[in-house]
Amino acid sequence: MVAQRRELRRVKAGTEKPARTDNDPEGEMVAANRDSVPNEATCPVPLEVLALLLRSDERTRVALIREIDPEARARLAFFCYNRVHLRPLAFRIAGLCELRDLRVIAGIKGDLLFQQATEQGLFEDGGPGPRKKGVTLAKSARG
Helix, strand or coil: CHHHHHHHHHHHHCCCCCCCCCCCCCCCCCCCCCCCCCCCCCCCCCHHHHHHHHHCCHHHHHHHHHHCCHHHHHHHHHHHHCCHHHHHHHHHHHHCCCHHHHHHHHCHHHHHHHHHHHHHHHHCCCCCCCCCCCCCCHHHHHC
């Protein structure tokens, strides 16, 4: 967790220099057609921070999310929500946002995301709801 926080601080401060590549011998990374896709929103935090959030355990993830600026945190929640594979992360981030920040970024959609995030927290740990009974062969084996 400490190493991930240090990495997050380096990325925020801009002191982390990318590794040297064959395409760029000076060691500077060039965005690979980042602006060539119209209508594709850019990530509100550095991609390294997003990668840290994706591969961290839950406790570290919460600590990292809390370190992100509130406005950027709300933008990141919507960025992740718009990508189906990142939706669980979007709910975690939105749950740590202030409703006011989500409203400023997206109006009524902010209310909806906040509501979904709080409902997600209620039902993800096997909360109330129908459960399927497991199939066993023990009764049929007895005859």
